Amino acid sequence: MGPRPDEEAQLAHRVAAGDEEALGLLYDRLGRSVYTLCLRIVRDTGAAEELTQETFVRLWRSAASFDAERGRVSAWLLRIAHNLALNEIRRRQSRPVVAPEDEWETTVATLADHSGEGDPQMATWMSERAETVRRALAELPAPQRQAIELAFFGGLSQAEVAAALGDPLGTVKSRIRIGMQNLRERLIAAGVDGTS
């Protein structure tokens, strides 16, 4: 069990009440994850900074609409960032250069920082959970994993994934459905089901 969800929810409620310090505390907990996700999608540090800023501005403006019954603040915030980042790459009207995964990992290795600054407990928890999810993803058959990654991190539609991989659309649709089902089963087996 990681940092208590109710602590995040309390901070979100304080943000909704106009507490700027609470937003700073949420940035300390989640800023790195937001930035990392944005960078992963747009592959540009300047744009990732802007998207991170926009994500927290959206949080500031809409914190009152956060419903703790529906999930964690971290998930809600990362979904906002994900949507903004995908909108950005689609707006550019250019599809991302999908570098081979090892090239991406090499690039990130020069930037990645596991110092846990900001909120060590949160950083440790997220790092452990992320490692579990990475393993589950890596264990998927390559065609399923590629289709999911191209869609989720590349912003491609199913038709665009099919075109990128040179596969029939129906095949890609099946791979995405089956891959997501496989992923969920592996995460549940690993004790991670997105609800804790």
Place this chain on the structure above:
Amino acid sequence: MDRHDEHVDHLIDAYALGALEPAEVALVERHLQTCDACRALLEQVRAVTDDLLLVAPQVTPPPALRARILSRIHDEATGQQSAPSAVPPTPATQPDGARQGRMGRLLRSLFGGDEPGLHDSAADQLLRDLLLDPNVVIRPIAATEDASHAGARFVGTAARHEGVILAHGLRPLDAAHAYQVWLLRGDQSLPNSLFAVDHAGRGIGIVRANEPPLDFDVLAITPEPAGGSPGPTAAIVLAGALKDE
């Protein structure tokens, strides 16, 4: 009523991944409004996509980003430009003496003369950030009347959703009026920020949009009522191209 043939469970995974076409998204969202079963399935799938959001190895953003975000939030909270920042620049962004000299000369050139007495405002801070950005773009904004000595510069980057407008030589307006920035694209004129000028006709303002200002065709400035106007009510005094053709 059997609605099995209308269920969208076969689309839920792709919907959660963001991989549907717009028409399919509309179909799914319409169905989710009335179907508990598909909504429950979506929550299960979102548990997986929420975990996928954590997958990339963590990368620490620049230290200055935190202060920039909180400054922006403070501006929103107070509804005005912030007071002089209490956050000192980090060593990575602290300009050395030579760079400060170059920045001073650049500021003077942007203002077409004497460096203005810039206040340590949010616009000032943003301008300094932009001028230190290796991707900074400066667009001239020219007067529309040949006899006018007025001019402006827009300072921004292709990626940022905010930039700075620096104007000089504009006629000072009375208290009931202000200069308003417009972002033009095609036949659209989108209202943007307001700014005042000092006795010397110099003014500075932040230009923010849902997309980078440099993606618009033209930046124009008109004198408007002090509270701003949804559409231009006076002749354009300054205009310049933004998009890099």
